[in-house]
Amino acid sequence: MSVIAPDFKFSKFIQSLISDVVWFVLILSLIGFPLIMMILFFIPMPVIDGELLTPFLAFTYLADPSRTLPIVQSFMMTDMFKIMAFPGFGFAALLAAGTIFVERKMLAKLQLRVGPFYCGKFEGILQLMGDGLKLISKEIIIPAKADKPIFWAAPVLFVASAAAFVALIPVAPGWVVADVDMGLLAVFAVIGFFPIVTILSAWSANSKFPFIGGIRALFQMVSFEIPLILSLLGVVMVTGTLNLSEIAASQSSFPWILFLPVGAIVFFITMLAELERIPFDLPEAESEIVAGWLTELSGMMYGLVQLGTYLKLYAFAALFTVLFLGGWNGPMIVPQFPMELVTEGITLGPITAKIGGLEPLLTQLITPEMINGVLMFVLKTVGVIFFILLPRGVFPRIRVDMLLNLGWHKLIGLAFINIFIALALVYAGVLGPGGLQ
Amino acid sequence: MADATFLALTVLTIGSAIAALEMRSLIYGSIALMGTLGGIAGFFFLLDAPFVALFQLAVYVGSIAVLILFTVMLVKRELIFKMIEDRRRKFAGIGLMLIIMVSLGAVFLDSGIKTITTDEPSVDFRDIGKNFVTYYWPALILMGLVLAGSVTGALVLARREDVEDDQRTS
Numbered sequence: 132m133s134v135i136a137p138d139f140k141f142s143k144f145i146q147s148l149i150s151d152v153v154w155f156v157l158i159l160s161l162i163g164f165p166l167i168m169m170i171l172f173f174i175p176m177p178v179i180d181g182e183l184l185t186p187f188l189a190f191t192y193l194a195d196p197s198r199t200l201p202i203v204q205s206f207m208m209t210d211m212f213k214i215m216a217f218p219g220f221g222f223a224a225l226l227a228a229g230t231i232f233v234e235r236k237m238l239a240k241l242q243l244r245v246g247p248f249y250c251g252k253f254e255g256i257l258q259l260m261g262d263g264l265k266l267i268s269k270e271i272i273i274p275a276k277a278d279k280p281i282f283w284a285a286p287v288l289f290v291a292s293a294a295a296f297v298a299l300i301p302v303a304p305g306w307v308v309a310d311v312d313m314g315l316l317a318v319f320a321v322i323g324f325f326p327i328v329t330i331l332s333a334w335s336a337n338s339k340f341p342f343i344g345g346i347r348a349l350f351q352m353v354s355f356e357i358p359l360i361l362s363l364l365g366v367v368m369v370t371g372t373l374n375l376s377e378i379a380a381s382q383s384s385f386p387w388i389l390f391l392p393v394g395a396i397v398f399f400i401t402m403l404a405e406l407e408r409i410p411f412d413l414p415e416a417e418s419e420i421v422a423g424w425l426t427e428l429s430g431m432m433y434g435l436v437q438l439g440t441y442l443k444l445y446a447f448a449a450l451f452t453v454l455f456l457g458g459w460n461g462p463m464i465v466p467q468f469p470m471e472l473v474t475e476g477i478t479l480g481p482i483t484a485k486i487g488g489l490e491p492l493l494t495q496l497i498t499p500e501m502i503n504g505v506l507m508f509v510l511k512t513v514g515v516i517f518f519i520l521l522p523r524g525v526f527p528r529i530r531v532d533m534l535l536n537l538g539w540h541k542l543i544g545l546a547f548i549n550i551f552i553a554l555a556l557v558y559a560g561v562l563g564p565g566g567l568q
Numbered sequence: 569m570a571d572a573t574f575l576a577l578t579v580l581t582i583g584s585a586i587a588a589l590e591m592r593s594l595i596y597g598s599i600a601l602m603g604t605l606g607g608i609a610g611f612f613f614l615l616d617a618p619f620v621a622l623f624q625l626a627v628y629v630g631s632i633a634v635l636i637l638f639t640v641m642l643v644k645r646e647l648i649f650k651m652i653e654d655r656r657r658k659f660a661g662i663g664l665m666l667i668i669m670v671s672l673g674a675v676f677l678d679s680g681i682k683t684i685t686t687d688e689p690s691v692d693f694r695d696i697g698k699n700f701v702t703y704y705w706p707a708l709i710l711m712g713l714v715l716a717g718s719v720t721g722a723l724v725l726a727r728r729e730d731v732e733d734d735q736r737t738s
Contacts, residue, residue, distance in 0.1 A: 278595075313693070316622040323630020327602070327637065334595065334641055342641075349638060353631070373693070539723060 141257075197487030204492045210308070218302040220294055226512070227441035232259050234520045241524035266434035274427050278335035285332030286428065286435035292324040293442035300449040301376040303459045303504035314375035315367060318450065319360055322405065325443070326352040329414070329424055332436075336427035344423025347531065348407065348414035354538045355404040361546035362397035365553035366454050369562045375450075379458025386457035390556055394549035395455045397542050399518070402447045404538065406440070408519060410526040411534060448515040449508070456511045459504030467499055574614060581607030594640045602633045619693045 176184040192198040206212055213219055232247070236254070239246025247255030273282060299314050299321070301307035311317050326349050333345020367373060369390065370381045388395045404411040415423030428436055452458060473493060476485025529537075556562045584603030591597040605628040612621035700708045 281595075281599075311618070313618050313622050316619065316626065320622045320625035320630060323626050323634075326634050327630070330634070330637055330641070331595075331599070346638075346641075349634065353634060356630075371694075543719070543723065 196489070200486075200488035200492055204496055207496055213306075213308045214298065218300070218306045219298055219308045222302070223294075223297040223442050223445050224438065226445050226509070226516075227438065228259055230441055230444060230516055230520070231437075232256075234523070237517075237520060238524045263434070266431050269430040271430040271432055274336055274338060276337045277427070278337065281331050281335035282427075283432075285328055285335065286432045286439070288328045289325070289332070289439040290435050290442070292321060292328060293439040293446065295324075296321045296446040297442055297449075299375060300446060301379055301453060301458065302449075302508050303501045304376070304380070306501065306505070307376055310376055311374070313373045315363060315373045315378075318375075319356075322356060322359070325405070332428075333424040336424075338427050340420040340422070340426045341424045343420050344414045344416075344426070347416075348424055350531070351404055351407070351411060351413060351534060351538075354535060355401045355542075358397055358538060358542035358546045359401040359405065361543060362394045362401065362549055363454060364546075365391045365394040365549045368550070368553040368557060375453050379453045379460070382457035383460050386455060386460075388455040390562065391455070391549055391553060393545055393552060395451070397545045397549060398451060398455070400542060401538075402451065403519065403522065404534070406444055406447060406519065408444075409523040410529050412528055413531055413534065416528060444516065444519060445512070448512045448519060451515050452508060452511040456515070458511075459508045461503070461507035461511075463500075463503050465499045465503040465506065468493060470494075573610075577607050577610040577614065581611070594643075595637070598633060598636045598640055601636065602629055605629050605633060616689070619696065 171189070176189075178184065182188070207217075215221055235258070236246045238244075247258035249255060250261045251257030273279060296318065298308035299311065299317055301310070309317075329348045329352070330345045333341040333348070336342070366378060366387055369387065370378050372378060372381075407414045413423075415425060417423075420426070425433060425436060470490070470493070473486070473489050476483045581604050584600040584607065587600035588597045588604060591600060605624065609621045609624040609629070612618070612624055
């Protein structure tokens with residue numbers, strides 16, 4: 132039984148949250164607002180649209196959508212929003228969290244088990260929240276002879292590298308955190324940081340199993356980086372750019388997987404190896420070396436590494452989507468929003484509800500094209516994630532010599548074949564200038 | 569802004585280079601070396617050469633530093649290194665470094681690069697590619713041959729089926 136909350140009940144938890152909110156609102160309205168009013172009374176206020184901005188007027192602005200929606204819109208165009216919420220961390224973390232739950236449930240179904248079942252009323256749907264709470268509330272145990280600075284820094288660095296990877300992924304036209312001209316090179320540079328963090332974390336734990344796992348991870352990641360980079364050069368050759376947004380935009384009529392299937396297959400296999408997923412999960416082989424390089428991590432440090440791993444999974448799947456499956460391109464399935472509802476308002480009998488300020492938001496920022504692009508991107512990415520998860524329920528782990536043989540021997544050869552295919556397509560005039568695109 | 573970034577990068581690069589030399593722990597030394605190489609990548613970014621900078625990150629920080637880390641971790645330091653350190657060697661090293669820096673500085677000052685224009689557009693990597701296949705084609709072919717040779721050598725080394733079969737039977 133848990134020591135921290137011996138009689139934990141979800142209804143009690145919700146009840147305590149509600150009581151907190153009630154106290155907050157009560158204190159704010161009895162003490163906070165009068166205090167703000169008193170302070171604002173002594174500050175000279177500006178004149179806006181010919182009327183003095185009194186404190187009362189300022190508060191009415193907050194309740195007026197035509198005043199607040201432009202503020203929301205300008206906030207959505209800032210870099211801060213992009214990094215934190217939509218194409219950046221929040222969006223990716225949401226997809227990653229969904230991936231964890233779907234993985235557990237889907238594997239259980241594949242292997243005729245039940246999977247998470249008791250958390251939440253329906254099919255264990257709150258299992259992830261429960262796990263998160265558990266990880267946050269658990270004690271962090273550091274091994275006595277660990278190298279403490281590196282051991283503490285490694286999980287944070289892992290999440291930071293994964294977030295840097297996520298930041299380079301374009302989700303919809305114009306919706307990308309860092310639109311770098313050398314996007315693909317930046318991806319290669321970021322991928323190079325994962326083995327460093329892994330081996331440092333493994334070494335600093337000062338324990339056998341993490342070190343063995345770390346060495347294996349290093350072997351695997353460094354040797355599979357070469358076919359990974361080589362397999363993507365074909366796409367660069369046929370598009371003539373390294374910018375990920377331009378690569379995605381260049382596939383408006385057909386995805387590159389039609390022309391470069393060999394490269395796509397090589398990239399998918401190297402992706403599995405870089406992500407340390409079954410059948411290439413030697414670094415965390417739980418039947419041999421406990422949990423590999425994650426063995427000594429506990430509490431939220433483990434949680435951070437797990438978050439980083441799934442962010443990385445999302446980022447790799449999204450990269451596959453952008454490079455080979457056409458990114459946000461796809462059939463337009465989102466219907467046009469009836470704009471007269473916004474411009475003229477909704478009329479119900481004698482009442483007309485009209486929200487001002489909504490029109491620029493819907494015509495400039497959240498257009499149907501953008502929603503459609505995001506939908507297409509998410510559908511394709513989820514499909515790729517599904518194919519990444521699938522081998523875990525099917526394949527056994529392979530031996531390390533087979534792994535290195537596969538990476539150095541077969542995949543590099545196939546990647547070169549892919550480059551020659553791309554060259555032939557460009558020189559024969561099928562693709563590129565004068566060809567199909 | 570650029571000056572402040574330049575100063576910060578300089579402090580990072582030189583500081584971590586000194587740390588890489590002076591650290592007692594080899595692991596921390598190689599981490600400091602990573603800082604130095606990353607700082608040099610930062611200089612390339614500052615000089616509007618993101619192509620070179622990202623290659624610096626991918627190759628030096630991502631591969632060479634990992635190689636050094638990997639080697640250091642598999643080595644027992646006490647067994648192969650004998651510490652020889654006295655004041656004379658230290659001052660000789662500092663003197664040598666000063667001589668090299670002064671001579672390099674003299675070369676730079678003599679070469680006519682005294683002013684740097686900022687706000688230039690960054691070098692397009694397509695131009696680099698064009699130059700490579702037109703004017704510098706012998707260098708490109710030489711590099712291609714060297715790389716192909718090294719890749720083939722790596723493949724041959726990775727093959728070694730005789731050894732693997734022996735290991736499997738035993």
